[in-house]
Amino acid sequence: MRLCAWYLYGEKHRGYALNPVANFHLQNGSVLWRINWMGDTSPRGIGASCGMMVNYRYFLEDTASNSAAYLATKHIKASEQVLALVSQFQQNSKL
Secondary structure, three states: HHHHHHHOOOOOEEEEOOHHHHHHHHOOOHHHHHHHOOOOOOHHHHHOOOOOOOEEEHHHHHHHHHHHHHHHHHOOOOOOOHHHHHHHHHHHHHO
């Protein structure tokens, strides 16, 4: 889960999220909201993402400002759960 959080939040391509689905949702103003362990147990889900599923949440009053911040400064808005996983990854990573 920590590695998944880092992949979605920290891995970048030209400053934007490396994952194309994450990039799509973030450009549209969402918040990287939650990572669900075994959220997709289908064979495809297990093969593609080890069964993890990600939720993006749209707060309608914030979508325009979140989108503008992401496009201008490449800042990813994320929930406390995701940020805690990112922090744990950074503390334990040897990368």
